[in-house]
Amino acid sequence: MSTILQGGPHAGPRAASNPVLSIKDLRVSYTTGLGTVNAVDGVSLDIGAGEIFGLAGESGCGKSTIANAVMRLLQAPAKITAGSIDLNQCNVLTLSDEELRRTRWRDMSMVFQSAMNAMNPVMTIGEQIMDVFTTHEKMPKKEARERAAHLLSLVDIKADRLKSYPHQLSGGMRQRVVIAIALALNPSLLIMDEPTTALDVVVQRDIMAQIKELQQSLGFSVLFITHDISLMVELSHRMAVMYAGRLVEVAPSNVLLDDPLHPYTTALMNAFPPLSGPRTELLGLPDAPPTSAGRPSGCSFHPRCPLAMDACRIQDPVLRPAAENHDAACLLVPEFVVPPERLAQ
Amino acid sequence: MRFLLRRLGFYLIAFWACITLNFFLPRLMPGDPVSRMFAQVQTQMRPDQIAALRQLFGLTNKPLWQQYLDYIGNIFRGNMGISLSRFPTPVSSVISSEIGWTLLLGATSLIIAVVLGNLLGIIAAWRRGKFLDSVFPPLLVFVGSFPYFWLAMAALYLFGIVLGWFPLNHAFTDGVEPSFSFSYVADVANHLVLPALTIVLVSIGGWMLGMRNTMIATTAEDYITMARAKGLRSGRIMFHYAARNAMLPSITAFGMSLGFVVGGALLTETVFAYPGIGYQLLNSVQALDYPLTQGIFLTITTAVLAANFLVDIIYVRLDPRVRVS
Numbered sequence: 116m117s118t119i120l121q122g123g124p125h126a127g128p129r130a131a132s133n134p135v136l137s138i139k140d141l142r143v144s145y146t147t148g149l150g151t152v153n154a155v156d157g158v159s160l161d162i163g164a165g166e167i168f169g170l171a172g173e174s175g176c177g178k179s180t181i182a183n184a185v186m187r188l189l190q191a192p193a194k195i196t197a198g199s200i201d202l203n204q205c206n207v208l209t210l211s212d213e214e215l216r217r218t219r220w221r222d223m224s225m226v227f228q229s230a231m232n233a234m235n236p237v238m239t240i241g242e243q244i245m246d247v248f249t250t251h252e253k254m255p256k257k258e259a260r261e262r263a264a265h266l267l268s269l270v271d272i273k274a275d276r277l278k279s280y281p282h283q284l285s286g287g288m289r290q291r292v293v294i295a296i297a298l299a300l301n302p303s304l305l306i307m308d309e310p311t312t313a314l315d316v317v318v319q320r321d322i323m324a325q326i327k328e329l330q331q332s333l334g335f336s337v338l339f340i341t342h343d344i345s346l347m348v349e350l351s352h353r354m355a356v357m358y359a360g361r362l363v364e365v366a367p368s369n370v371l372l373d374d375p376l377h378p379y380t381t382a383l384m385n386a387f388p389p390l391s392g393p394r395t396e397l398l399g400l401p402d403a404p405p406t407s408a409g410r411p412s413g414c415s416f417h418p419r420c421p422l423a424m425d426a427c428r429i430q431d432p433v434l435r436p437a438a439e440n441h442d443a444a445c446l447l448v449p450e451f452v453v454p455p456e457r458l459a460q
Numbered sequence: 461m462r463f464l465l466r467r468l469g470f471y472l473i474a475f476w477a478c479i480t481l482n483f484f485l486p487r488l489m490p491g492d493p494v495s496r497m498f499a500q501v502q503t504q505m506r507p508d509q510i511a512a513l514r515q516l517f518g519l520t521n522k523p524l525w526q527q528y529l530d531y532i533g534n535i536f537r538g539n540m541g542i543s544l545s546r547f548p549t550p551v552s553s554v555i556s557s558e559i560g561w562t563l564l565l566g567a568t569s570l571i572i573a574v575v576l577g578n579l580l581g582i583i584a585a586w587r588r589g590k591f592l593d594s595v596f597p598p599l600l601v602f603v604g605s606f607p608y609f610w611l612a613m614a615a616l617y618l619f620g621i622v623l624g625w626f627p628l629n630h631a632f633t634d635g636v637e638p639s640f641s642f643s644y645v646a647d648v649a650n651h652l653v654l655p656a657l658t659i660v661l662v663s664i665g666g667w668m669l670g671m672r673n674t675m676i677a678t679t680a681e682d683y684i685t686m687a688r689a690k691g692l693r694s695g696r697i698m699f700h701y702a703a704r705n706a707m708l709p710s711i712t713a714f715g716m717s718l719g720f721v722v723g724g725a726l727l728t729e730t731v732f733a734y735p736g737i738g739y740q741l742l743n744s745v746q747a748l749d750y751p752l753t754q755g756i757f758l759t760i761t762t763a764v765l766a767a768n769f770l771v772d773i774i775y776v777r778l779d780p781r782v783r784v785s
Contacts, residue, residue, distance in 0.1 A: 186689050219691035227689075232682035235701050237779055246700075250692050280780040296690070 134161035134201075135303050135336040136185065136223075141198035143180050143189065153410075154180045154193070156360035162304070167330060167337040169351030169368065171344045171383065177360040178340045179228075182308045185338070186225050187215055203303060221251055223304040224297040229313050230289040234281040240267075240292055241277030247299045266295045270325060287318035291325070298329065305330075306338045311346070323350055344383050348372045356380045359415040362434055366441040376443040378422050414446065422447060463783060467772045471765045478761040483531050486750050487524075540758065541751035545744060551755035554740060558724075559759070561631050562736040565728065566721030568652060569659035574714050576660070577667025582703045584668065585675035586694075597672065600665030612658045612731040619654060626654045629733035655732045659725060670713065675706040708779055715771030719764030723756075 143155040155177045162168040170178050183189045185200055187207060200207045202222055210218060227233040234243060241263055248259035264274035270291035281289055290310060297305055307326070311319040327350060330337060341347050347354055348368045355365040356379060364377040375381045411418050417427040426446055436451040437443040522530070534540065540551035584593035603611070620628045627633065632647050678684065679702050687697045724738025737756060744752035776782055 188685055188689055216691045216693070219689055221691065225686075225689050227682055227686055229682060233686045235683045235687070235705070236781060237704050238700065239780075246692060246696065247690055250690075250696070282781050293686075 133164065133204075135164050135166075135203060136160075136162040136338065137199075137201040138181070138185070139199045139201075141181065141184060141200065142196045143177070143184055144194055144196050146192045146194065153360055155184065157198075158357075158360070158362055159198075160355060160362065160365070162336050162338060164303070164336060165330075165334045166353065167327075167339055167351040169347035169354030170338065170340045170357060171342060171347050171354060172357035173342060173383075176357045178342075178357055179308050182225065182306045182338065182340055185304075185306060186219065186223065188225075217251070220247060220297075220302065221300045222302055223306065224300070224302045225306040225308065226290075226293055226297045226310045228309045230286065230293045231281065231313070233293050234289065236281055238280075239277065240279050240281065240284070244277070244292075244296050244299060247296065251300055262299075266299055267292070269298065269329060270295045286314055287322065290314060290318075290322055294322070294326065294329075298333065298335070301333060302335060304336050304338065306340070308340045309342070310339075312341070312343075319346070326350070356383065359410055361415070361444065362442075363416070363445070364441075364443045365434070370438075370441055374441075376437050376441065376448045377445045378420050378447070379416050382419075382421075414444075463776060464773060467769060471769050475762065475765055478765075479532065479535060479758060480528075482754055482758055482761070483528055486754065535758070540755035543744070543749055543752045543755075545747035545749040545752065551751050554752060555737070555755055555759055558735055558737050558740050559722070561734065562722065562724045562738070564631075564648075565652065565655055565659075565734060565736065566725060567718075569656040569663070569725075570714075570717055570721055572656065573660045573663045574667055574710070574717075577664040578671045578703075578707065578710055580664075581668040581671025581673075582675055582698065582706070585672045585679065585706075586698050586702070588676060593672070597665070597669055600668055604662045604665035606662070608658070608662050608727050609731055611662060612655075612728060615654055615658050616731060627651050631735050651734075655725075655728045655734050659728060667710070667713075671706065671710055674709055675702060678702050678706040681705070704778075708775070711771060711774060711778065715767050715774075716764075718770070719767035720760070722763035723760045 138161075139159050141155050141158045142153060145152045145154055158177075158181060160168070170181065172178050180189070180193065183193075184195055185202070185207065187210075189195065195208060198208075202218070205218075207215070207218070234240070241260065244263035244266060245256065245259040248254040248262055249256065254262070260277065263277055267274055267276060272288060272291060272295070276284070276288075276292075281292075284292065290313075294310070310326075311322055314322065323346065326337075337351075339347060339351055344356075348371070351368050353366070354368045354371055355362045356371075356377065357363065358379050364371065364375065364380045366376075371380065372384070375384060411428075413426075413428045413430055414420070414423075414432050417423040420427065424446065430446060432444045432446050434442050434444040436453075437445075437448045438451050439453075441451070538552055540555075543549050543551050543554050546554055580592070580596055584596060587593055616628065619625050627650060631651050632638070632644065633651075636644060636647060638644060684697065684701055687701045692701075722737065724736040724741065726738035726742060728734060729736040729739040737759070740752065741756045743749070744756065
C-alpha cells in the first residue's frame with residue numbers, strides 16, 4: 116500500500132514527550148445482572164501532537180468504550196474503576212460538570228459512528244453548527260453563521276446547505292457535516308469512532324482522504340477507531356490492536372502491516388481483503404471473543420489462537436517491547452532488550 | 461405546501477362523507493319525530509294538523525335526492541333546522557349560545573393539562589429516577605383513576621361548600637349582565653376554576669406519562685449524546701434536542717383532544733351545572749330532538765377535522781421530515 120504515511124515525526128518513539136492524550140491503566144467495567152464485565156482492562160496509550168493513532172479490534176473489544184471514556188460520555192451501567200485520562204496534561208476524569216462542558220468540543224471532539232443518528236432531525240445543519248459557536252464562544256448569530264459556512268467549505272459542502280435538514284443530505288454529506296462540526300472549535304484531539312462504517316467503500320475513501328488533508332493543515336491529533344484494519348493502516352501513523360479489553364500490539368502502522376507479531380493481529384489482517392494485488396483466500400477467525408461469561412485463564416486469546424501452547428492457558432502475557440517501537444502481548448514473542456550501549460546514551 | 465393541500469383535500473372529502481352520513485342515518489330509522497312526539501295524542505289530532513307540523517319541521521315528501529341537496533345547501537348557509545325540544549329556536553342558535561362556554565372550559569383545561577403535563581414529563585425524564593420522576597407519575601395516575609364525577613363532587617364539596625372559595629354552579633353569577641368589564645371577566649374566571657381544575661387533575665397524568673416515556677426513548681438517541689459531547693448547556697439539550705423531538709406524538713394527541721373539546725364535558729357540566737354542548741347533546745338525544753342532535757354531531761365532526769388540519773399545519777412546521785413525503 117503506497118498511501119501509507121511513511122515516517123513523519125510521530126512514526127518513531129512509542130510515546131511522544133508531550134502527549135496530547137495520555138491514558139494510563141484505564142479500567143472500565145459494566146455491571147449487569149449477570150455480573151461485572153471489564154470492558155476495558157488496564158489500557159495505557161499516548162497520542163502525540165498531530166498524530167493519528169488507530170485503535171483496531173473486533174466488535175465488543177472495548178474500542179468505543181475507550182472513546183466514550185475519554186469524552187466522559189459513559190453512562191450507567193458503565194463505570195471507570197481505575198486509571199487516568201490526561202488531555203493536554205489535565206485529568207479529564209476529575210473535571211467538574213461545568214469544566215467538562217467547557218472542555219468538550221473545545222479541546223476534544225468526536226465523530227460518531229452513524230451520522231444519520233448523530234444529528235438532530237428537526238434542526239437545520241446550520242443551527243447545529245452554530246450552537247457550538249454561540250455556546251462556547253458567545254458569538255453573535257451573524258458571525259456564527261459565517262463561521263459555519265466556512266466550516267462547511269472545509270469539507271466541500273456549499274454554504275446554502277446550512278438551511279438543509281439532515282434527512283435532505285446523502286450519507287456521505289452527512290458524515291462530512293459531522294466532521295465539520297467536530298472541527299468547529301479547532302480541538303487538539305479528534306476522536307473518530309468508526310466514522311465510515313455506514314458508508315460505501317468509495318465514499319469512505321473520499322472522506323478518509325479529506326480527514327487526512329484537514330489533519331495536515333489543521334494539525335489536530337486523532338484517535339481513530341475502526342475494525343477495518345486496512346483502512347486504519349492507510350490513515351494512521353501508529354496503531355494499537357485491541358482484544359478483550361486490552362491492547363495486544365502497538366506499533367507504527369507500516370511496521371504493524373509488514374511485520375505483525377501477535378497472532379490476533381495476523382488473523383485480523385487476514386480477515387480483510389486487500390484492495391489490490393492477487394486474490395487470496397480470506398481467513399476468518401473461529402468463534403467469538405470472550406464475553407460476560409468471563410475471560411479465559413492465561414492469555415484471553417488462547418482458545419481461538421492457532422499457535423496456542425500449553426503455557427498460554429496458564430500465563431497471562433503483558434504488553435512489553437518486542438522490538439524497537441513495537442510492543443506486543445504474546446508469549447511467543449521474545450522480549451526486546453534495549454542494547455546496553457543505547458541505554459548508556 | 462403540496463402536502464397541506466393534499467391533506468386539505470382529504471379533510472374536505474371526509475367532511476362530505478360525514479354530512480352525508482349525518483343526513484342518512486336518522487332517515488334510516490322508522491317513523492319520524494312528529495309521529496313519535498304525538499304518538500300519544502295522535503288520535504286527538506287531525507291529519508291536517510299533523511301535516512302542518514310536518515311542514516313546520518321541514519319533514520316533506522320530496523324525493524330523497526332533493527332533500528339531500530336542500531340539506532347540504534342549508535348547511536352551507538348555516539341553517540341546521542329548528543330544534544324540536546326548544547321549539548322554535550333554530551339549532552344554530554342553540555349551539556352558538558352554548559359553544560362559547562364549552563370552548564372556554566374545554567380549551568382552558570386542555571391547554572393547561574397539555575402544557576403542564578408535557579413540561580412535567582420532560583423534566584421527569586431528564587432527571588430520571590429523581591424526586592419529580594418518582595413522585596409525580598404514580599400520584600397523578602392515582603388521582604386520574606378516580607371516577608371523574610366523584611373527584612368533581614369532592615372538589616365541589618371541599619372548595620365550594622366547606623371552604624367557600626369558589627362558586628358552586630353556573631358560568632357566572634346569576635343576574636350579572638355579560639359585559640367586557642373586569643368584574644365580569646373575573647367572575648367568569650372564578651366560576652371556571654373548579655370545573656377546569658378537576659378536568660386538568662384527571663387528564664394531566666396521561667400527558668405527563670406519555671411525554672416522559674417518549675422523552676426517555678429520545679434521550680437514548682445518538683444526537684443527544686452528540687449534543688452532550690458538543691458541550692452544550694443542559695437546558696438547550698433538554699428542550700432543543702430532546703423535547704423538540706419527543707413532543708411530536710404529543711402534538712398528534714393534542715390535536716385529537718382539541719377536536720373533541722367541542723363535544724363538551726358532560727360530567728363536568730352536570731356536576732357544576734355549567735352551560736355547554738355536552739348537556740345539550742344529552743338533552744337532545746333524550747328528547748328525540750333529531751335536528752339538534754344532528755347539528756351537534758356535525759359541529760363535533762367539523763371541529764375534529766379542523767383540529768386535525770391545524771395539527772397537520774403545526775406538524776409541518778415542527779418536523780421537517782414530513783415536508784418531503
